[in-house]
Amino acid sequence: MKKQRIVMLIILFLMVGSVAASCSSKIKSPESLDVAAVNVDEFFSKGEGTFILKDLESEKMFVYNKERAGNQTTPNSTFKIMNSLIGLQVKAVKDEYEIKHWDGTKRTLDNWNQDHTLGSGMRNSVVWYYQEMARDIGKERMQEWLDRCSYGNRDISGGIDRFWLNSSLKISPLEQIDFLEGLYRETLPFDKGVMKTVKRIMIQQEGDEYILYGKTGSSGFENGLSTGWFVGVVVIKGHPYAFATNLDSQEGIAGPVAKKVTIEILQKYNLITR
Structure with missing residues (x-):
């Protein structure tokens, strides 16, 4: 009887180990991903993005x-990332919890029509909050920090509270990657605490083994198309990857579409869980 119990326990142990090994084998380690071999053709059937x-x-x-x-x-x-860094650095806002009060003007999205903090302004992409902060930063300081970070074409001639919104400021997806890498590594010319705060308010998802930092961006419709962004960094098991998606969409405002496509790609390569 005692021998039978021992045999049963051994069998049970082997079965549990086998199941665990099977499950773990489905999750690739970050080191196993050959970035050069990634294929995303299925997500851009008409070549309408990058x-x-x-x-x-x-x-x-x-x-x-x-x-x-x-x-x-x-x-x-996506400029809200840079705007947050500058705003915190020059003390236009003291921290991620600083409240700016809604002016009572009804705007497109209901969740914009209330008081916001820097953190909730980032999460809900509240344009008026960041426009007010940009005015508090001012043209001189804004230009200084765009120059110091070599952010895109550095052109703020479109107006201090409009230049990043379908206006004069331009940046390429490759430049976004360089900027995001600097933020992740904390090598941008901002205080370390400032960069840590901005990364924290960029968190979109967290799993047991990964953290996804990101920000969407969208244009309005022009000739039936909206152009959208989703940019950020995903860290899985401590291994970081920067990403940038930019695409055109007829389906709707393109930022959420870019985010959806990016999430599906990251899931395909097991960088985030489903």
């Missing part, structure tokens, strides 16, 4: 649609 994935440890980079990846276009709400 996608970049850079392994920040190996420095290898995958680029879909290289021509578009090098073209500068308006950053729209």
